[in-house]
Amino acid sequence: MKVLLLLTVLGSSDNWPQFRGPDAMGVAEDPRLPETWSTTENVNWKASIPGRGWSSPIVWGDRIFLTSVVSDADPGAPKTGLYSGGPQDVPGGEHRWVVYGLDWATGRIAWEKEVHRARPSKARHLKNSYASETPVADAERLYVYFGNLGVFAFDHQGELLWKKEQAPLETRNGWGTASSPVLHDGRLYVVNDNEESSYLLALEAATGKELFRIAREEKSNWSTPYIWKNDLRTEIVTTGSNKIRSYDLDGKLLWEIAGMSSITIPTPFSKFGLLFVSSGYVGDDLRPVYAIKPGGEVAWTHRQAGPYNPSPILYGNDYYTLHDRGFFTSHDARTGTPIYDKQRIDPVAGAFTASPWAYNGKIFCLSEEGVTYVIQAGPEFRVVARNSLDEVALATPAIARGSLLIRTATKLYRISSPGK
16 A cells, blocks of 8 residues: 555656646645755756746656747846836847757756747846746647747657747836746647737647637736636636636636736636635735635635735645745635734845745745745744755746756756655
8 A cells, every 4th residue: 555655646746747737736745855955965967058037847758848048148147136127128139039858867958949039029027038938748749938929839859840929019117928828628828918919819739720819908917827627617717917817718708806916927726626816016005815616706815915926835724825025924725714924934035936836744935046945834834944056046946756846047956855
């Protein structure tokens, strides 16, 4: 029985096919996963990644897929912290939009494909990149989305199968794009909320054929959509500044809920038959969290508990929120009852952008300075470890086959505990 249980656990996270993993929850149990690391401790390998990108790595089989944009002009050090993000300028110099396939065992770049080369036509936030959308994969194909270029589908060996290009659209203050695509039942779904013509797009995964394009009454947002399988049906859930909206798989609006902050970034997810949605722009009084029943009825809500950039995480029975300024909270996921109020993770920690992840009774929070704070799950807040990679990190890590994949400004680390 113990052997069977171990095999089930180890096989549960063989692939990490999208942003925050198979169920968009950021949770993967495996006794081989590490609790401590550094630039040398528990490092299987580290690979240098050219250019800049804050997309997460994803894993399928023996390949790790990653995107980046390489410029012949020095972009300077990544800007971190919380600061005013007014109108941005378009950077100069030629840029190359690139997709990488890395070998799982060694970190070697097995293939590299350039999909576009030009000077950017639109700006991006100093904290953003031109490669912030995380790809998604299945057993046959890799789907890469650059918000200002379109969708590119490859096989796992790097051969381009099809592409669906799109003209770049203006975003709020020129902050750029970040919403990642999602895949379900042979269809690829993309949300592009912008200042000109926001939409929900569905493409046939095998061919790139456009199945539908639904206009959205939204301006710029950066939240990834979520496929919610519940007791009533399967829905496409999107968030926005105006409303949370649910569509059926053919784009028909099912229900909507108003009352969000003016900028929406976190990704929804579900558990216990509830859908969890949050929106927490730091400059707003309304920063809500909603737990929603199938059909669109609100089970519980908090008006000022939502995070700005990081998506919350549900681990065990508890709903944890990492706030950008370095505070951490916990609520009962079923009822919304507070377990503990805002706790400061570390007085010297700066901002947090990457979403937290969890395994083996711990929750992990990666600061923009590249320090991961390990927090004990449960009713008492306690930081049990601090692991530094000595470099800026904004991308949310991936977890697969007993290893943790962390992307920093210039490197990708594969980390695991030897001997486990």
